[in-house]
Amino acid sequence: MSGREPLDLTEITPGAAIDRGRHGWRAKCLQRLIRMDLPVPQSWAISSESVRAIASGQIPPTPALAGLFARTAGLVGVRPSAMHPEWGGPGTVLHVGMNDACHAHLTKRLGKDAADALYLSFIQTYAVQIARLDPDMFAQGGPGALDDAMRAWRAEMDEDFPQDPARQLAEVLRAMARAWDGPTARLLRQAKGAPADAPLGLVVQEMALALGPGVTGSGTIQFIDSVTGTPRITGRFRGQELGAARGAGAETLYLTRDDRGPSLEETAPQVFAELVRFGIAARERLREEMQIEFIVTDGILSIIDATRVERSSRASVRIAVALARDGIIPPDEAVMRVHPRALSDLLHYQVDPRAPRDTITRGINASPGAATGRIVFTAAAAQASAARGEACVLVRRETVPEDIRGMHASVAVLTERGGTSSHAAVIARGLGLPCIVGATGLSIDTRARTLHAGGRTLREGDEITIDGTSGEVLAGAAEMLEPALDDSFNQLLDWADAARRIGVRANADTPEDARTARMFKAQGIGLCRTEHMFFDESRLPAMREMIFADRPEDRRLALERILPMQRDDFVELFTIMAGLPVTIRLFDPPLHEFLPHDREGMRELAESLALPLSEVTRRVEALSEFNPMLGMRGVRLGITLPEIYEMQARAIFEATVIASRKDAPVVPEIMIPLVSAMREVELVKTRVDAVAASVRNQMRADFTYRLGVMVETPRAALRAGDIAAHSAFLSFGTNDLTQMTYGLSRDDAGRFMSTYVNQGVYVEDPFHILDADGVGELLLMGCERARKSRPGITLSVCGEHGGNPQSIAFCHQAGVDYVSCSPFRVPVARLAAAQESIRSRDESAFDDSPAVLR
Template identity: 35%
Template structure:
């Protein structure tokens, strides 16, 4: 099977096989852009390498060397000849992972090649700095030699430094530095394959939910030299501003430098506008190329380029990483420019970025009074307030920190992921720190050259200010400004642009998106974000506000008889008022109201003062209160006397709640407000439970209709949250007008995990490779999903048109939403602030299907 490809063999449709870099180079070759010649070793070869005990097979080695001969023919150069060919060897995964894997430049050098290059270029500094860089990069990447060993070389001239670096290689590895290009290439390919599983790459994939099995391709490409002379350089540009989305090329250039200098942030580059005056023809060519690539790939592009002796070469293009703000603006602008459709725009914005758009900025009134410390480059939008931390390894989770580094490296990834924001002294808007921060949605400011770090004493000095590790600063990724102390934040509004974009997604999606809402305020918020109806109103949550908790406590602790009846009357009046308020704001949309499902322990009084207050309410002794609390105590409250079990023990409880719902609906309809109540019975495990409670509730509602002399349309259904209910969903469906999956409890009971306690040990499982992900955030696709699938299948086998939704936390998770779309659920429901994200995820799931 073929494992090595020429550029002309591929295209962007082969990204899984050729990696992002290789596929895009092949695509650029198709449209005849100026790219250096090269070959691509496939991701399949990478996976075979790991299966083959980390060895290159003889067949693959021969295929690589055969294609190297083709590359020599295409370039008119030969390795280690009078007209020497030098190459770069780069990683290229199917998914962009900037800076996480490795690159080796200038491969092919030895002493003979250096002599021939000197004859051609007549530039000793260029030749020997390029040779030295190759030796040191190869030593670090291929053999893992610490780069710091090359920092303080004793030799002063380049030739002697090369010899000294080769001696370090021999001392560290116990072997001489490889001089033959074949050895160099094969060792380099192995090392790039190995970098797929380096610590930073594994962590990056974990943070960005990227699979571990796709592998990386390897691109071997003819070298072009940005460090050839002053008419040479290297740069990175975005076809639009990656922070704001502005339609103007945005980028940086370093003259007389190689690509790693700019990407690694080793030197602070110049704005790309510099080329307008110094190399106007090159600048115009870049603008033209940028637009051509953007139109061809139908998205904003991140382009790496090199200028060699006034000639432009494009080294790479890919869809550019961008902030949430830029993502939205670019998608909408591309539609308005006629480049893409609304459906394509919907697919271009990550659902998670919607949450970032709802994050805030600094309060302006406090900003005016703040002390400005310095201003750097605004590399990634957003704001952050936190304590200064100089070492990525010391950034603690749940502790608000700002990571301040001279420059970031991939080794800092863990700290960057945990920090609120990132500040670097060196580097530009396309350095490692900036690119990674944008991908994480974190605010980042780079190029803060006025900051002086003292890592020994753990201080940083800016002008007259000396700040210690642990001091607070406030950072704006919008402006690049850094302020002393803590500045209060303000919330973003749901902008007109975001509303319009979410409306595009609403037009596309199939599933309805409802809200979890327990108050009229929740409903108003959810509606403003685009929710259509309530998917879960938790009636027990209504008692957490305004001292209402005493009413539910009174009911729980009441003895049967008069005490219970008095408590029920109070409960009825409070609930009816709450439902009226909700229905009025909802104004015609469906309202799924879950009857009481309180784990009783959550409502029982715990302090002596609370217990004494209950003696005043119930007019009984403290000793009697203690006895009743003891009798009600569940050893395992989450599986105890809750949900429909309360309704079976106290049918009058669910009857009175149903009465309050229908009375409120009736009063709204009298005012001309249409109401569509859905009464949901929770925690059902057996069809007979539902049959019993349905009969009780229907009797109460029929009695009410007789009293009113009028009827109100309503539906009565159940929550499917116990594994047994999924298995028996066909029997349960006989008594249900709808199902709603409660995936939180379904996950707990099917996996034997407590969502409150599992955080204590799941990290151990993830570190040891036993488990990936967070089961209470994204639905378990191995087992819990099977229960949902079975519940849907069984329920609809009895009632073909059974309405089915989901109201657990998974209802707002994009990955889970994709699964729910596959199951043809009718709706998903989530908290109000997750509604815009859920709408976009639902639209994307439908378009993917």
């Protein structure tokens, strides 16, 4: 576009060819409002092609712009119109065309004060946003401010303030186009998920001035509470509002009758009734809850703009369900309108977004929700606090398996180290505890029982709030919103279940976990980690006795003490799940995790076992490994110390018989961890089959079970065809599979992961979002080879990725039968799985934007 070429300027009329891709969401929204016969001032859309040409240096044709002013009352405003509203855009510029002649006209019509304020406001905006002059030079106010602004302009620009409206508008268009094309704007867009070269349209609109006699002013109105989603008229109306300046007699009115002060409903009931009618029409025709921007000029209403109401997670659920129940959108679209992660906010207490926040430090938001408690630094202190009925926050450098009891006793967890798949993060998500890991600048002094962060020193017993949703640690007790597991939440998930094609189970180790899983309608337990049962205080002594036994028969004697307790665990799990599948992973961790590592702990253990301290020390050192996660754990323990797996198999089968006699038959699923060779499966299967035969004979009962493998090593994925020959199911443990594929420690990677992501080494944290290119390829290869070897085999993913929406989408495409995740992630997984099913069924049916913008 040169000075001779026409500007692609389209008047927005009901039949105009306005396209969101070329003209942006705002232009399309205004067209919809005009089609509804709402009183929208004359508006024009400038295409993204013209904006791009202007940004490249081509000059907008002055005749076209002059002709536009000839069709208006004199002033226009310019607003950005990107393809999606969340992409933002350069700031709006109002009152373009204001000059000395217009100022004189408005002085006669409205008075000098109002005209001066309007002119001053425009000069200030033009100087700062268009001419890029120093804002401090144009911060004038009060008597004589207009003359001061004019002098400042002349001093800086060596010319009078431009009087030609067409020139003003051309400069505004050029400045906005270049601002959108600048490097800072590109980075901001990319942070919001927009492409760097995203198009921008512009909207030019005749100004409806909020000046004059009678009821006059500007405001916004919406018909839903942004935090709760409940029907409620909110907004504001400011009499004779002039943007940054006000004319004489300006005042703020509440929209509805209220004892707080005067309201628009009382002052101008007809205007208020029109706004309500327009709001109802907009909801029905635009199929969305909208915030309407309006101007009232001497009792005459003008609708300037309408935008999608900003909303919290709980409000987004309530709004989507209400729209579907009212027949405005179909249920599947309601399902698509709610981001799966939004459901996490409804499951837990949340810090009220309207309340003040005193932030101490920030970290990785490892488990959502918020809780307030007093600082404790040890698991023992957490248990003591819980016994006193005091809420506490467990603060550790990083948690270890022995801290589980302390985590159970806490309301939240904060660690100095760790990432999204660290021990603290995984366990906290399973327990539904708010958790922050890898806190920035956090330093813990366990001896002094203090922590240092953000220039502050806090002591044990001081109260803090953990906001696991935002990753912020707050001082004191913050104001909270209660969980919102209401009718709208349940309805949305019922619609999701009707749409999804992939199953969702829960990772559950305890009866509490199982009950939570049932409450959230998990379709069974996809991963029960039995080792957590051994950390119970009543079982740990027998476990340690087994570790110190030298002979198989001595190990069996020690394990016989654990057998009835483990059997009771499984009976309770089977009973709670009421016939739903339960996948039990056999013992996995290295044995050293069950032993003390400090001198005092080893001394106590020596006394309890009646052994010399030197013998205990020697055995602890002997069990220590340089790399325990790659050492004697999982199936390697089951083969070298078969008594452990035999005891667990017996407990499972005896519990199966007992639970089946009470209710429907139970078919347990036994999963072998850390397999890398077919022969490992054969050896374990032989022993498990023998135990099953023994239990059948002893209890005179028949039962069936399914034996499967947890695919956690790259070799297991590569040899999935061989392994599948002896397996009823394969469950990909993507936590360890990611760890071993990358050669990264999931507990320590958080220390440098943000650097790697920021510098583009990894697109995302692979422990947070499944790596489709590497780990995903192993998963796809394993699925293909397993199904080729055994067509009816069940395939699943049971790592933490099973609760991540993007990872679930990959699992859906890979054709796995189900995903399994922490109980509190089950609703997220149900919704994400449904959205992927709907999306794959009809890619063009829905997108995430309101219907008005499509």
